[in-house]
Amino acid sequence: PNKNNLLVLTGEKSLMASVEKSARHVYAVSKADEELPETHPQRKELDERKAQYAQDFQSTVLNVFDKLLFPGTQQNADILRAKALDSTYPSNESYNGAKQVVKTLTADPIKLYTQVPDNFDMLRARAEQLLFGNSDDARKTDLVDKLRQKTQMPWLPPNGFDLLIQEACQRGVWEDLGNGYMTKKPRPKTTQVVISEESSPDDTGAVRLKIDAVNSGGTPRIHYQEDGTVSTESPILSESVLTTKALRVQFLAVDPSGKNQTGVPATWTNRLTIRNKFDENTRKVELYVAPRGTIRYTTDGSEARNGTDYSQPLTLSEGDQTVYVFAECDGVEEKRTFQFAAKGRQEIDIKKDKPAQLFSPAPKRLDSSAKTHEGLKLAKEKGITFEQVTLQIGSSPKVIHLSLGEMRIHAEFLEKELASLQSLLTPDAPVILSFKKAYTPTGFDLEQFAKALGIELKIDEVIQE
Structure with missing residues (x-):
């Protein structure tokens, strides 16, 4: 039986009659409320009594139901322990019964532990003794069942036992064996x-x-x-x-x-690095791949994988042109899109209403604390994400490096990390945020972001479908 899965709010039997009396008053006045029109001369008196009876009923319930019964043990026998309900609460807050119950159960002697990490050592010891018992391994479902059965076990908040398992596994004292079983004696690890x-x-x-x-x-x-x-x-x-x-x-x-x-x-x-060398005068483009590989390309927007083998420099037309490049070597593949402006034109043709990606082989930098905070605030507002991010705070010997690889990172995450890391150093510690890729919902967002932060956009760095 789930003996550890019971909580009773109760009071003295001799006072229960007063609850029934107050409830009858509330019921009677509610029935009269349905029958008495708003224009009736006794309406005001009825409303006053209705408010008074409701207040009396709440006060009666609070006065009568003043005790909790919850599972415990005494001389190795399972019992229901009684504990007075803590009725104190801040004067600027309304009474909340659930909060009062939690407050009571988390006070000495404690039955409910709401902060699992802060009480980890004790909770782990109890779980190993009462849930695992003499076995090193146990099914997780059996552990949960025993948690509801063993009255010596403390209570945990919703998902609290999952949090205890997670904490124990992270600390290396338990292990999830991956087959529905947990062990309190982790297996020897391989290198x-x-x-x-x-x-x-x-x-x-x-x-x-x-x-x-x-x-x-x-x-x-x-x-x-x-x-x-x-x-x-x-x-x-x-x-x-x-x-x-x-x-x-x-x-x-x-x-x-x-x-x-x-x-x-x-x-x-490794990743293949594709780059180009463009001669504005001759309109010739040379394509390179490193460390090695073969190159195919197209200029009509078709799949570059099926394009022309690259063997010599390309000659572009005098108008705007896009070159789609595919490189491959021993199963490693890479794609790049290079955009070239019409002859004599330097500005970038960005489609303002289409999604845009900034890809820069040389990282773009926000080289001050103010600029970094401004950039992250703007990125959060516009829904811009970043990839291949590096965050450096401070200077040697007190310096912090945070490097994030090929994963898309939201500005909110970077803001929180920056605030946390800055708290470890002096307020005037230098900050540099760099990134190689940025994803913006529209080309207009990319333009505004770059303009606000003084980021130079080159023609072959902006990718749009």
């Missing part, structure tokens, strides 16, 4: 390589990677292999940074102590 890009591909396709390992002991050994299959016979990284032009690099972490089993290799895949 794992963590890869982050400290730079985007340059014009040669070179990328600077930062490599680390988890579950690999204090002095992990990391093997790597460029454009091949890694093994324990592969070269060993001598430092935590690798600059590479390879299309793919495999990494394998080994725990020299042998405490952790060797995991599966991690594969990092």
Whole structure:
């Protein structure tokens, strides 16, 4: 039976008659209210009595129902504990019965814990003792059932047990085994390589990677292999940074102590960098791909993947022209769209009512705290999102770097992160926000955003369908 799933609001039996009496008064006056017209001479007296009886009924209920009964234990026996309902509340607030119940249950002796992370150690210990018992592993559904059955278990808010599980897994003291079972003794972990890009591909396709390992002991050994299959016979990284032009690099972490089993290799895949060189005088365009690959292109808007093989510079017409480019090498693909203005015209032809994407190989920068805050405020108003964002606050030795890869980030998130990180440094610490991609609902939004922040837009940086 769900003995731990019961809460009773009650009072002294001898006072229950007064509740019934007050309820009868409320009922009687409500019936009279239905029958007595507004013009009746006794209407005013009825309204006064109606208000008075309603107030009397509420006061009676509050005075009578002044006690909570909830599950507990005494000498290893399940009982219903009685506790006086806390009736105190701020004078500037109206009475809220649910809040008073929560206030009562969260006061000593506590039955309800609303803040799971703050009470994690105690809640974890209770759960391991009462829910897991002598078993290391248990079905999550069984744990939830026991939570409702064991009267020694505290109560948690809605989704509170899920939050407890999440917190325990994040701290590494429990583990979700992925088959509906939880364990309070996590399995030995296999080694794992963590890869982050400290730079985007340059014009040669070179990328600077930062490599680390988890579950690999204090002095992990990391093997790597460029454009091949890694093994324990592969070269060993001598430092935590690798600059590479390879299309793919495999990494394998080994725990020299042998405490952790060797995991599966991690594969990092490079991106192809497509760029162009345009001669305004001859109207010739040269296309390049790095680190290597083949190029196809079209100029009529059709799929570049099925376009013409690039073998020599293109000659453009004297009008506006768009070149669609596709590059491929060993299964790695990339697309770019380059827009070229008519001969002699420098301004960018942006379609104001169509979605626009800004893609700049060289990051666009908001190089002050004021400009960064202004930019994020404007981006939030216009629904602009960013990709490949870097946020730097402060200066060495007190400097904070936040790097976000190929994921679209909303301005609200960046605002919150910026405020949190700025609180760690002095108010005058320098701030630089840079990004390589921005997505705007319309071309007009992009123009306004760039104009307000002094961002220069180049012809081949704006992409629109």
